[in-house]
Amino acid sequence: MLVRRIFLAAALMAGGLLCVRLGFWQLARLALKRSLNDAMAERLAEPPVHLSGFTVRPDSFPGRRVEAVGHYDESHQVLLSGLMREGEPGVHVLTPLLLADSGAVLVDRGWLPAQDGVTARPESVPEPGPRAVVGVAEPLLKGFPTPAWRVLTTQGALVWSVHALGWDSVRTHFPYPVAGFTLRQLPAAGLPQRPMRTAPEPIGTTMHLSYAIQWFLFAAAFVAGAVFTLSRSASARASGT
Numbered sequence: 001m002l003v004r005r006i007f008l009a010a011a012l013m014a015g016g017l018l019c020v021r022l023g024f025w026q027l028a029r030l031a032l033k034r035s036l037n038d039a040m041a042e043r044l045a046e047p048p049v050h051l052s053g054f055t056v057r058p059d060s061f062p063g064r065r066v067e068a069v070g071h072y073d074e075s076h077q078v079l080l081s082g083l084m085r086e087g088e089p090g091v092h093v094l095t096p097l098l099l100a101d102s103g104a105v106l107v108d109r110g111w112l113p114a115q116d117g118v119t120a121r122p123e124s125v126p127e128p129g130p131r132a133v134v135g136v137a138e139p140l141l142k143g144f145p146t147p148a149w150r151v152l153t154t155q156g157a158l159v160w161s162v163h164a165l166g167w168d169s170v171r172t173h174f175p176y177p178v179a180g181f182t183l184r185q186l187p188a189a190g191l192p193q194r195p196m197r198t199a200p201e202p203i204g205t206t207m208h209l210s211y212a213i214q215w216f217l218f219a220a221a222f223v224a225g226a227v228f229t230l231s232r233s234a235s236a237r238a239s240g241t
Helices: 002-045 206-240
Strands: 065-072 076-085 088-099 104-113 130-139 150-153 158-162 178-185
Antiparallel strands (some): 065 130, 088 104, 150 158
16 A cells, blocks of 8 residues: 555656646747747838849748838739638738839738628729838748639629639739739838738737646646655554554
8 A cells, every 4th residue: 555655656746747847848938939029029120121023032031021112903903711800700902013123012901801701892992003012021832722713803803712822823813923922011100991901910928828837736736646645655654653
């Protein structure tokens, strides 16, 4: 009986040590994500990089703000479907910005409500004339399988709907060269309320602190169980003696 209690106490202590290790692992994850958020904030605070040509790779300015100058081609627009915002279904409107130098870049102009999560009217929120767009470049994956593009309307302008974008499908749908990345426009003074632009959100960190506290509480419970088991063993041995 005594041997069993000692073995149980050892097992409880081992469980406690494992929980402590997992708690510190969660704290390390918390520190890593906080450092990534700090780095993202620093990069976004730097002056924007001017996009001089559509062939520039987005990994040449990771996380930096990018400025592109041109005018929108509102005769070819893409609705990225199935995107929720605060519980309301909607789409993101992507419009080609014809660059002054050459080619075009797809600009994510932001979110529009759509009851079915698919259908919206980007022509109701035009932005004519020359534009200086500041946003964050997001690469389009090559070789990424994407669903077929659905044509919503062809009356005077093409509006497509698609659930996900890939470079292979994007480059085949426009009558001019398109960059291999999209430009997610950032909120700024003077922009219309719709489509609704949003800044990149920091990486969530709250869960890691919660998990760390839980693991440390589990560790405390295991250690308390081991101490209790050993005290019972000592009491039983004293009684036997």
